[in-house]
Amino acid sequence: MSQRIIAIDQSTSSTKALLFDDQCRLLARTNVDHQQYYPQTGWVEHDAEEIYRNMVEAIHQLVGDEAKTGQHTYSIAITNQRETAVVWNKTTGHPIANAVVWQDTRGIDCCNDLRQRGMTEMVMQRSGLLIDPNFSASGVKWLLDHIDGARQQAEAGLLLMGTIDTWLVWRLTQGKVFATDHTNASRTMLFNIHTMDWDDELLRLFNIPRTMMAEVRPCDACYGETTVEGIFTAPIKIAGVLGDSHGALVGQMCFNTGQGKVTYGTGSSVMVNIGENPLPAPQGLVTSVAFTALGRTFYGYEGNIYSTGATLKWMADQLQLVDHPAEMEAIATSVDNNGGVYIVPAFAGLGAPWWNSQVKGAVFGLTFAATKAHVVRAALESIAYQVKDLADVMAQATGGALTEICADGGPTRNAFLMQFQADMLRTPIVCTEVEDASALGAVVMNGFARQLWNSFDKVASLRKVTRTVLPHHTTEHDRLYGEWRKAVGQLCK
Template identity: 65%
Template sequence: MMNYIISIDQSTSATKAVVFDEQCRLVCRKNVAHHQYYPKPGWVEHDAEEIYRNTVEAVREVVDATRNDGATYSLAITNQRETVVVWNKNTGKPVYNAVVWQCQRGEEICEDLKKRGFTEFIRERSGLLIDPYFAASGVKWILDNVDGARQSAEQGELLMGTIDTWLVWKLTEGKRHVTDYTNASRTLLFNIHTLDWDDELLNLFTIPRSMMAQPLPCDSVFGETTVDGVFTEPIQIAGVLGDSHGALAGQMCFEPGMGKATYGTGSSVMVNIGESAIAAPEGLVTSVGFAAQGKVFYAFEGNIHCTGATIKWMTDNLKLIDSPAEIEGFATSVKDNGGVYLVPAFAGLGAPWWHPHAKAIICGMTLATEKGHVCRAALEAIAYQIKDLVDLMTGQAGIALKELRVDGGPTKNGFLMQFQADMLNACINRSDVEEASAMGAMVMNGLARGVWSSLEEVAALRSSDNRIMPQMADAERNQLYDGWKNAIKRTLYN
């Protein structure tokens, strides 16, 4: 008899159903895209009912592909985090489209709170920056701008939730209005110290407490569902967490000092800082990393604008290389960077520099500079930016980086991964996990249902062990990084 865990990975562009067995092996997956709505410049919306229909369809497809005599199933959820839905609990209908995390309609609301001096107060309670990226301003906008919404909310008729909450409510036919600590910690309304909704934060955003879901640890049982008739008997919904947190758990970063970096167009970096909600360095955020086995692990998180995008720029704009795959060959054709540094401030500089108007530069070139030096400088810049963030996080938390677990297309570049290990002076563990977020939800599902009894037992199932160890001497590392910091200064004062 096969026991399958279906992880719903509900992302910004699509809903994916990923089937795992209880040995953490991926069995099957199906993907159903949904529409993006842009009613005004800077506004982004999704149809929450379409997302639910797509969830049912994706589950139906993977069950049809894997069903056999005696097969059992349970459901886990990981999701785009800050996207928020407001719906009428009596009709089950959203009062407005879902406001997506990319949407900027809440900017005026956030700016007003900053001007009124609430930045530090909100940061202390929620761990977050005041920004329309997070869910609260989207909810307030709906209540303030949709006819009758404010009155209905005050009368206790409306509910709100991130996408996990909406899906669980729909899947349980309105029986369960719940969320997990990680998604809750991305709303600007959740007190990460008390692990509950904060009445003063709710009041600042004028959101009635009656709208809020019950927050639970990630490894909870969230309800039961037939998935709109896909199953004749209800199955358990167990294991819920936001997608970046899912990747942290899916990479099995269960110990303080373990971090994950996803290399894509930009890069997302998250480091497990342990069981204390330490204030993040300026410009970064503190969130619940994950909550399991009676413990809550917190994480620092930061994002880098341009990593893989730099290589794409060299390919598409400069035509310096024909494809991203070529860059490693050119980078290793020279013995060092020849003093050349590329600072990819194409969209300004983020943490720890915080200079939104900085412009990209290539500096240190001489008549001896070759294509290889520029290619090498571009790859080195990715590693320097990751180091900037990791050093900031570990320094603030007072911990050493034990290991950085990495995923994404650029991790196939051997030079980049070795240079990253050298710069961090720490082990890089390159993952072969294709669905890290979905695997994280699957892990929480198994813990909730008693498949595994501890995080250590789960960690032993990790199949990937592609470790890259640092090889560079301290003096060389410091010299190269000093050169990077000097290049940054040229960028800032250019």
């Protein structure tokens, strides 16, 4: 009987279900979008119930009646948008409010207060993170402080909190398993990356009861069983859970110190494996648990960009300059340059290395000569500039220029963007066969959990490179980047 692994990739904009075999070959995929809610300026929410329903629907579309034939042995792996926090009542099973998305900035007052109280160093030392509303803690605190009765219910032990993986596992197992993995835990600002457990001092700092926190397991652990609302006649295993950026690092087979990747999604994550010692991060970066597998813990330097793919979606959905982001490459290359136009997409503030949640997005350099093509090109270029901002800091921290960047995500299909990115970084960009590297990383962890593989070397050989984009550096690229830095500098004064 053949093995089939269903990888759930629950992202900021949709839920994908991808079917892999036991050789990490992608067989099929489905995708179900979910609604984005923006109730106030700076607020970004998701309906956690909708996300669960969409996951079930995606799995049903993926396997259909084949799930009941007995031809294959199925299991589920999960990778997810990180930091987005759900708070729910463990008795009723219902969230007390919409999920607070990682892009949400309502926790900024809490974060500013902690910074003013001199807590930055303590939080960084324990969690590896900067104090910022991007991470889960301040959003959860806000819900407890502002939802009627929430604080009292939390103190009475009636409420649970978790990132999206925790919520999905809890629902899939009908409340039998309340657990998260080390990578998602390390992005909450409540987890101690040295003790590898929830930190009582950090929980007190945000006034979050420990009773709300899930059991923390390795990425390659088993997380219970499920029939997925009766899609399967007998329960199947949930095995392998990790955050999406960490999944991409694993999916790119970056098992060795110094290997790194860029994930181009709604936002973008630049992460490099720094080995088994949680080194302090240089300014503008954070230290997270990169992944835990085969009894070992690996850490990573990471920087997160809030708006990359989201910028392209904004161009299509809000400005309606294009019908679909896939059209942007042809439009961008219809002009020779950006015409002096620069877009700083600080829709939810600026992430690493700036960490300024209060600035707003802006367009610079508009003249009567500027056309739609210049604006579209500037949107694509903004992605490459933001990645370079991070890569330069990371290269300095790791002692030299990055030798290779592994890239994944939908925007890697944009040849103009990939070439411009390579030119900006002066570094080859390696694009792999599986665009959904996060899902592949979850599959790898699933295989470790179920002992399909027992070493990193065995799965590392499965990486298949589709193309390598070599840089074409000119002094013009230095000038363009200099103008970008000036634009960002005007916002961050």
